[in-house]
Amino acid sequence: AAGVIQSPRHLIKEKRETATLKCYPIPRHDTVYWYQQGPGQDPQFLISFYEKMQSDKGSIPDRFSAQQFSDYHSELNMSSLELGDSALYFCASSEDRGGDSPLHFGNGTRLTVT
Amino acid sequence: DQQVKQNSPSLSVQEGRISILNCDYTNSMFDYFLWYKKYPAEGPTFLISISSIKDKNEDGRFTVFLNKSAKHLSLHIVPSQPGDSAVYFCAATPGGGSEKLVFGKGTKLTVNP
Numbered sequence: 001a002a003g004v005i006q007s008p009r010h011l012i013k014e015k016r017e018t019a020t021l022k023c024y025p026i027p028r029h030d031t032v033y034w035y036q037q038g039p040g041q042d043p044q045f046l047i048s049f050y051e052k053m054q055s056d057k058g059s060i061p062d063r064f065s066a067q068q069f070s071d072y073h074s075e076l077n078m079s080s081l082e083l084g085d086s087a088l089y090f091c092a093s094s095e096d097r098g099g100d101s102p103l104h105f106g107n108g109t110r111l112t113v114t
Numbered sequence: 115d116q117q118v119k120q121n122s123p124s125l126s127v128q129e130g131r132i133s134i135l136n137c138d139y140t141n142s143m144f145d146y147f148l149w150y151k152k153y154p155a156e157g158p159t160f161l162i163s164i165s166s167i168k169d170k171n172e173d174g175r176f177t178v179f180l181n182k183s184a185k186h187l188s189l190h191i192v193p194s195q196p197g198d199s200a201v202y203f204c205a206a207t208p209g210g211g212s213e214k215l216v217f218g219k220g221t222k223l224t225v226n227p
Contacts, residue, residue, distance in 0.1 A: 004157070042203065042217035043217050045216075102160040104160060105158045107157045
């Protein structure tokens with residue numbers, strides 16, 4: 001079965017650079033979520049989109065922005081990168097925002113800021 | 115403030131025995147609970163969930179129990195297999211959808227052959 005696809009798997013950037021992470025949800029899933037997982041930490045919710053509109057916002061820095069496109073894929077844009085942004089970034093999708101529908105996660109993008 | 119707590123960072127079990135992973139929560143608004151399993155270098159994989167209107171949900175070797183009055187849930191795996199070795203995350207949401215999943219810090223399960 002098709003899963004959530006994230007690209008790239010690994011990304012190395014320098015401080016103050018910009019990074020773009022991409023996420024392709026499971027077909028027919030209309031809701032996308034972004035999570036950040038630091039070393040030894042639990043995943044922290046960043047932001048979510050439903051039908052291309054931002055639906056909820058968590059602990060996402062102002063330096064980060066995201067959007068969902070007409071084909072439902074989403075991109076997380078990170079600017080002025082800091083060392084503390086080094087983390088695993090997971091994207092997840094679900095098919096039913098209004099109901100009890102589990103999130104399905106991609107394999108993540110490991111961002112390293114040097 | 116950790117709203118979902120997994121107090122055991124690790125658990126070691128013999129193959130064939132029962133694994134019991136525990137999770138406590140503090141937010142009484144949570145009404146949908148999920149367990150995810152995570153292997154290194156992979157994303158969390160959905161395992162099983164339970165709504166607050168139930169106290170038990172079973173799927174094969176996996177059973178989740180919910181005690182709302184105690185704000186406690188547990189995941190039972192029986193019989194445990196070496197392939198079950200992974201980090202297990204408990205997660206919760208206020209319901210009405212799966213937004214803002216709040217995760218525990220995870221329990222690393224090791225099933226020994």
